[in-house]
Amino acid sequence: MKxxxxxxxxGGPLREIARFSSTSVTGLNNNDYQITRGKAxxxxxxxxxxxxxxxxxxxKMPFSDNTFDAVYAIEATCHAPDPVGCYKEIYRxxxxxxxxxxxEWCITDHYDPNNATHKRIKDEIELGNGLPDIRSxxxxxxxxxDAGFEVIWDKxxxxxxxxPWYLPLDPSRFxxxxxxxxxxxxxxxxxxxxx
Numbered sequence: 001m002k003x004x005x006x007x008x009x010x011g012g013p014l015r016e017i018a019r020f021s022s023t024s025v026t027g028l029n030n031n032d033y034q035i036t037r038g039k040a041x042x043x044x045x046x047x048x049x050x051x052x053x054x055x056x057x058x059x060k061m062p063f064s065d066n067t068f069d070a071v072y073a074i075e076a077t078c079h080a081p082d083p084v085g086c087y088k089e090i091y092r093x094x095x096x097x098x099x100x101x102x103x104e105w106c107i108t109d110h111y112d113p114n115n116a117t118h119k120r121i122k123d124e125i126e127l128g129n130g131l132p133d134i135r136s137x138x139x140x141x142x143x144x145x146d147a148g149f150e151v152i153w154d155k156x157x158x159x160x161x162x163x164p165w166y167l168p169l170d171p172s173r174f175x176x177x178x179x180x181x182x183x184x185x186x187x188x189x190x191x192x193x194x195x
Contacts, residue, residue, distance in 0.1 A: 001069040004028060006058050006090060007076020011038035011051070017072075018051045026068075027053040028061065059086055063093045070094075072101040078131055083140065087147030100149060105129065106137040108156055121166075 001023040005014045008027030018025045029035050035053040042048045056062050059080065071094050080086035090100055105125065112118050126134060135143075137156065144151055158165040 002026070002067065004063075004068040004071040004090075004093065006071060006073040007079065008034075008038065008053065009076075010034045010041060011053065013072075013074055014038070014051060015042065015045060015047055018047050019045070023070075025051045027051070028056055028058055029053060030055060030057055059089060061089050061093055065092050066095045067093045068095060069098055070100075071098075072103075074103045075105060075129070077102060078105045078129075078134065081132075083135065083143035084146045087144050087149065091148045100144075102140075102144070104140055105131060105134050106140050107134050108137050108158075111136075 001021075003017065003021075003023050003025045005011070005017075005025055005027045008014050008029050011025075011027045014025045014027045017023065027035075027038060029038070032055065035055055038053050039048070042051050054062065058077070059082070071090050073090070077083065077086050077090075087100075094100055107122065111122065122134060125131065137154075141151055141154060
């Protein structure tokens, strides 16, 4: 199988998916540093021959129609200036009848633009992730449909989670996952990653 990771960063999910599924995954990214780092990481885990990166804009992909058996995007297409155009481009490179999976930042119906706390959280997410105005879930789903896809499943993963989605990001609450966000945790993590 040939799989495309749209907006892959340095390819963490790309490597995990390639390892457990034995597929060839191509990462699409527009950042030279991330591509160089991703290729080095691929080689270090023995995936240099089966997984690769292509530098390109996901609004104008350099692939022929019907190239990929599957496409996914993780927190990437929310950066698209035109979501319908982005999803149309994904639709174009995906083989007919195959699946596109997307995990995205969206604003749900619970968001109240007049609530100062909601507004602050949204603004901080946009700033921290380099995002434009976060689209609503309805807008994202409509853009996918307008691009030609049939939506077969969508879910707000935060709705029935036993813990708030933001808990691992909150340094005021100690946990193993939030420890890395503390000053000591950042120092330890940085030093361990360098080795």
